[in-house]
Amino acid sequence: MSTMQISFKLNGEDVAVEIAANTLLVDLLREELGLTGTKTGCREGECGACTVLVDGEPFNSCLLPAMKADGRQVTTIEGLGDDEGAVESIQQAFMDMGAAQCGFCTPGMILTAKSLLDKNPAPEEAEIRQALTGVLCRCTGYRKIVQAVQAVAQHNGGEVTS
Amino acid sequence: MSPAFHELHWARDIEVSEYLMPSSLEEALAMLAQRQGKARVIAGGTDVVPELRRRDYQAETLVDISRLPDMDGIAQEGGDIVMGPLVTHAQAADSDLIQKKAGALAAGCLAVGSPQIRNVATLGGNLVSGQPAADASVPLLALEAQVTIASGEGERQVPLREFFVSVGETVLDPGREILTQIRFPALGEGQGSSYQRLSKRKALTLPMLVCAVVVSADAAEGVINNAAVALGPVAPVPFRESQTEAFLAGAKASREILVQAAETATAQCTPRDSLLRGSCDYRQEMVKVLVRRGLASALRQAGCTLD
Structure with missing residues (x-):
């Protein structure tokens, strides 16, 4: 080899x-x-x-x-974040919203959401759901995960549509 | 070990002993030629990696073509759209040119897998994998695409209609040849296309049925000049439904005609009963529905009003 x-x-x-x-x-x-x-x-x-x-x-x-x-x-x-314990806004939002249960999908969810938010700081719910289609969560039913991304979008000036 | 066990428990790792990254097409073809069938081309890898884990075939060497120059472009040349084989599904779905002049292809590319898959899976790979359910292959077939295939001995052009041989098999030898270009006529005034897909979920799922339609019509007269209807996965390869196409050529565009045309669309369909994709009977019926919807949508784009 x-x-x-x-x-x-x-x-x-x-x-x-x-x-x-x-x-x-x-x-x-x-x-x-x-x-x-x-x-x-x-x-x-x-x-x-x-x-x-x-x-x-x-x-x-x-x-x-x-x-x-x-x-x-x-x-x-x-x-993401730094060694002193600071986290990015999307990580904070996941914590605030309780958007994790077992946590296995969380790194993939957060990175996928970060990629979306870096390109589109205030995405709508449909765009968020579309962007997250490639990560499966078997615990939460996705609702709080979507809400966490929406919270960042709202903070960035977007409107929450649902 | 039972086949079912094997299917569920793939090997953890892929088995290759050499991974090469050529920087030119000539170099890549020479690497393949030297290894006399023991090497295999990899581009995005979304099919090749699982296939190697499943031990579908052996490859001692992977020749990664993903960094070959000038192979990831989308451009219009005269009346044709020309795409490099390394164009990803994400790139094609996002392309203004593809959305405007090959709408069915943009829609097909957007239906594949997930953003993670679309970011890396290539159109060349979608064709070469030769799967009957391939979401980009079916619209390319309806768009009258032709591909260029290169080997150490030279180049050849193959119309997509003659490209697919059987499940997972095409006229291209993946141990010797490389698909280098995809070309098809751009759609314009008086033309329309549509992509219809039946699947269990909205995302991250293989299709139970795929139908791509391209039509040319005289909107003022309400006449269909010609229609291309491509279907998958209802036979070992994606194919064109010639009986429906013949029925529609020169027909007056109306809802009634589309219903009649759809009835002819199952002539070559031989879907298997499948736990994954539904029964043969169900899919035969649904083929008609998708063909009718696809024709209606494409004809509206072409400027026809249906009554």
Whole structure:
């Protein structure tokens, strides 16, 4: 098995790692780099628990050979907020609204919502629901998750339509 | 181990020993040629990675074409729309040109998977995977697309009608050849297209049925000049319903005609009874509904009023 050197920006910091040819990004993040905030769910692109942002867009890291990260900017849930405990507004909103139960989908939900809000600071409910279709939550019924994103949208000047 | 067990418990990892990232088409084709069928092309990877985990086929080497230059463009050249194979479903769904001049394709691309899948899954991959339910392939078939296929020996053009061979199989050899271009006539005045999909949920689900329609009509006379009706997954490959198309050519556009046309649409449909996709009988009936809706919507876009 041949190995390859790749380098990319991970949560704002340069990393260079040696990977095997068959390494998937989710396994590189969790097992080599110790970032277990990214979850492994179905490993086939159905559940979105493994969602990370690549150049700001959401991707299923379980379907991405790690080679594809070479030269890109990857953001995982660990990249949000800072070491002093400050969190981003979308994270705060999830806490305020109680938008998590078991928490397994939460990193994927928050990153997907962040990607939406970065492009569209005040999305409408339909846009929020559409953006979140790629992450499955089996606990909450989505209502509070959507409300959390709406709270940020409202704070950013959007109207809550429902 | 029973087949059902195998189906539910794929291998955790993919098995490849070499992963290559060529920077030109020539380099990619040379890599494939050197490995004599033991390499396979990967683009977005949303099909290839699960297929490798399922051990559907073996590949010692993956040749990743996702960074080949000039393969992710969407442009109009004369009367044609020309797309690179690396155009993603997200890119096609968002494209003004595709929305305006190939509406059924934009709608089909938006129906695929989730934003996460659409951000990486490519149109070339949707075609080469050769799945009868492929949401981009069915509208491309209705749009009279043709593809360019390159290998070490040269290039060939293949109309999409001759491209699909069987479930998961096309005329393209994924160990030797690369799809390099998708081309089809842009829709204009007096034309319309529609994409109809039946699925269990609104998102993240494979379709039970897909129907893409493209029509050209003389709106003033209320006459359908011609209609293209493509269907999936009701046979091993996506296909054009020639009987319905023949019935509609030159017909007066009316609701009654569309009902009659829809009745002819199941001639080549042989859907299996499927727990996932519904019974054969149900889908045969629903094909008619989707064809009728698709024709009505496309004809309205073409400027026809239906009474």
